[in-house]
Amino acid sequence: MRILPKAAAAVLMASLCLPMASGAQQLPSAPIPYETLNPKAAPRAPARPRPAARPPSVPTTATAGTGVAGETPEGLAAPTLAPEQLEAYLDGVIGSAMARDRIAGVTVSVVQGGQVVLKKGYGHASLSPARLVDPDRTLFRIGSISKTFTWILLMNEIQAGRIRIDAPVNLYLPETLQVRDQGFAQPVEVAHLMDHSAGFEDRTLGQLMERDFNRERPIAQYLRQERPRRVREPGLFPTYSNYGVGLAGQALTYVTGQPFEELVETRITQPLGMTRTTFREPHPPRAGIPAPMPQALAQDVSEGFRWTAAGGFEARPFEYLGHLAPAGSASSTAADMARYMIVLLDDGAYGESRIFSPATARAFRTPLRPNEAGVNDWPHGFIAYALPGGRKGYGHAGGTLSFTSNMVVVPDLDLGVFVSVNTENGAELATRLPGAVVGQFFGPDQAPAQQGTPELARLGAMYNGHFLGTRRAYVGLERFVGFILAGVSVRVTPDGRLTTSGLAGTQTWVPDGDPAAGRFVSTTGSQRMAFMIENGKAHSFRGTFNDARFQRVGLWSQPQALAWLAALTILAAVSTLVGLALRNRRDLRQTQIQSQASLIQTIQAVLWLLAIGLFVSWVSGAGDTAKVVYTWPGVRMILASACALVASALTLATLASLISIWRGGRRLDSWPVLRKVGFTATTLIYAAFAVVLLHWGALTPWSS
Incomplete structure (x- = not known):
């Protein structure tokens, strides 16, 4: 991508509470069943047995690779990663990507069986003065991975009975922040925030991030002043919304009486010993704004970079996101994220304490509104990843203007992979690395399909057309830019394959079953897409991450x-x-x-x-x-x-x-x-x- 397309990638990625006496989150003595948490969902099968609670310490690389492996979908013991082989593989993949894509620095950690298999830094966190990436010390911006912390806090309040998942979110917001009806009959419920189906437009330009701290606002003021329009009834389909997650964070603050940053610290990061993870940002103290990041952390935050036309790295100013902290302001190290992934894989257990309950753990692997299309079904705010070998991962990706991060845990393999890059050009590496690790060491069950079908070639008129994504602004000049950035052209080739072309590039797909059913799988991996068909014509489709609906539009x-x-x-x-x-x-x-x-x-x-x-x-x-x-x-x-x-x-x-x-x-x-x-x-x-x-x-x- 070049010029405007390059801007699109960052814009569209980004592309983002009762005080407890003790440090660990205390949950009800009798956990509430999952069906009570989510009465709209079908009953779920019991969770698979987990190993005994692990001690509250994360082994170093030297002691890694000795934990109990998970189970594969075939019921066989999953192979245990060998640290030396993993490091050699990552050195090759990451080193090649850094040279090819001009990436200044990368941090990565991999866990399995409750152990850290590998944590490593590559390249530089700053160039003047020169500072190398240290997986134990260097903080990277993790973007929308921040949302998983918000969902843990929210699910704990739901399980405690202080918030109902099927209740209007306005019950848990001050009057000034309540969602207005704007002509829609149905209220926005808490669940709609978790699967991004509240029906908000998505606005980014000019306000989602700030480089001048003097422009920073308290989150309540930001949510009041930057209120997006409601453009559809809630619950119809997902369209990713940073604003909706901000509302969830404010609901936590309103219910508990505790600022969001303090909630994260007292209920998650401090109990887990994640001493180098924070939602606070480096800035001077100012009334009305959360306290700044401690200096001991601020001095180790990686700079963000872009590769310039002149052929060098350019450091960018810090990207302020505190005005929407629940959606994307966190910074962390690879070591801390390793500890976080181990807890996610162990159903919230940490030593003798629990950060969240087994019922909440099941929710994070259970869709709020199940679908059979093979695309992400938003399991209570987490992203579901289709991985090689038919496996399924859970986690979240995150992007700011300079940083791209990805965190995926694979329960069947008891595996977790975290990666973050500090350069605008590094999105492809961060996006693909977790799946590449799974494919390399645990093997796909079959090679990606490559051949088209004559049946699809005859159905070209059903699919051919231009489709416009719903993740965009709906009025004003940003609507104009959104029409350019969010469009995807779909064509069926004479050899019976389907292509999608947009500013992110061109991708090729083949039918996943009956070509008339509208389900397709990528020719280069495990990504899927699903079309909605009426009267013999595809009127919309959703992609692998299901973060927007792409709707057929006319010529104009x-x-x-x-x-x-x-x-x-x-x-x-x-x-x-x-x-x-x-x-x-x-x-x-x-x-x-x-x-x-x-x-x-x-x-x-x-x-x-x-x-x-x-x-x-x-x-x-x-x-x-x-x-x-x-x-x-x-x-x-x-x-x-x-x-x-x-x-x-x-x-x-x-x-x-x-x-x-x-x-x-x-x-x-x-x-x-x-x-x-x-x-x-x-x-x-x-x-x-x-x-x-x-x-x-x-x-x-x-x-x-």
Whole structure:
């Protein structure tokens, strides 16, 4: 991806409570059954037996690889990872990725059987002064992995009976933060926040992250001022929402009377001994803002980097996310995340204490709303991963502008993998590494399918089309950018395979069963996608992570239509200005109305060229994703929109003048026919372009 697509990747990833007397979370003596926690779900089978509680210490690499292995899906004992072989493999994979993708630093940890098999740092955490990545000391931003801490705290309150999972979230929020109905009949429930089905639009630009601490706001103020629109009834389907997780964090604060950061510390990180994990950020103390990260941690936080066109790493300012801490402000080390994964695999047990109950552990592996499509079904806020060999993992990925992280635990293998990179270009490594480890050491049950089918080739009309994702803004200039970034084109090839093409690249799929059923598997791995089909036509689909629904759209919502109309507008505008310069005296004979219409169309030509030129200029500067997010919408985008708005408004005048233009006056005092045809064609092109821009939200310079 380049320029605007590169910005899209970061934007779309990012792409984010009763005080206890003792350190460990105390749960009810009689655990509440899972079916009580989630009365809408079907009963679940009993959890598999777990080993006895492990001691509250995480062995070093030297003692790793001696724990009890889990069970494979076939019921055979899972192989135990050998530290030396794992380290050699990771050295090769990570080293190659760092050189190929220009990654400054990586931190990784792998656990199995209650032991740390490997924890290791690669590259640099800072360049000036030079500081190497230390898996025990260096803190990386883990982004949306932060959400798993929020879900643990929330599920504990649900199990304690202080929050009901099927109750409206407004019951647990102060009046100023309650979700307004906005014309929708159904209230947003707690469960809707956990599987991202609340129905919010997703806004990112200009407010999700800050680089200037002076712009930081308390979370309650942020949630009040940046309230997204509700765009659909809750519970229909997931569309990832950082805002929804922020509401969950505030519900915890409202119910317990304890700030969110303190809740994490007293109920999770301190009891686990995760002394180098924090939701606090490095900044000066300020009233109304949570206390800063301790200096002993702040000095070990990795910088974030981007690889510049000049051929070097550029350090970026710290990315402030404290205003939405429950969704993404955590920083941690590979060693601390190893301890966290061991507890997740041991159903919340930590020594003689429990961070969460076995019922909660089952919930984190059980979907709130089951589906049979093979895609992520959001097991109570966690992500379900399809892994090689038909295995299933659980965890979460996380991305800021510079950091990308991934944490996956595989209960069947008693395995956990955590990886984080500190450079914008490292998303592919972080995304693929856990699955690569599983595939390398535990083996896929079969090679990915490669061949298409003649049956699918005959069904091209069912699937071919352009689909627009629901994870985007729905009004204003950000809607305009969302139309460009969130679109995916689907095509069936003559050899019976299906391709999806968007700004993230092109991927190839083959049918997973009956081609008419709408389920597909990637030709390069275990990813899946599922189409929803009505009346013989696919109207939408969901991808592996099921974080948005992609819905079929018509011609006027497709980038190709916008591009063609922009090209025609440029041609018409240039022709208008050239004609003005070359027109002879005979051609200057015109009625008063024709003279005024010509002046208006000349002004339009200048405005359209300015608008398109300013937008192209904005795109050319969008290679730095941080600049796009922090400075949105920026002077160039506002001016481009304003020029387009005025040009579009003037189109109303030229449209109204068409009848008078064609009537003209006497033959010698009026335009020739060819000029009338040219004026009419130009007016219609401008009108069509204006209508599409209005539909895309590009004519709202006042909206950021």
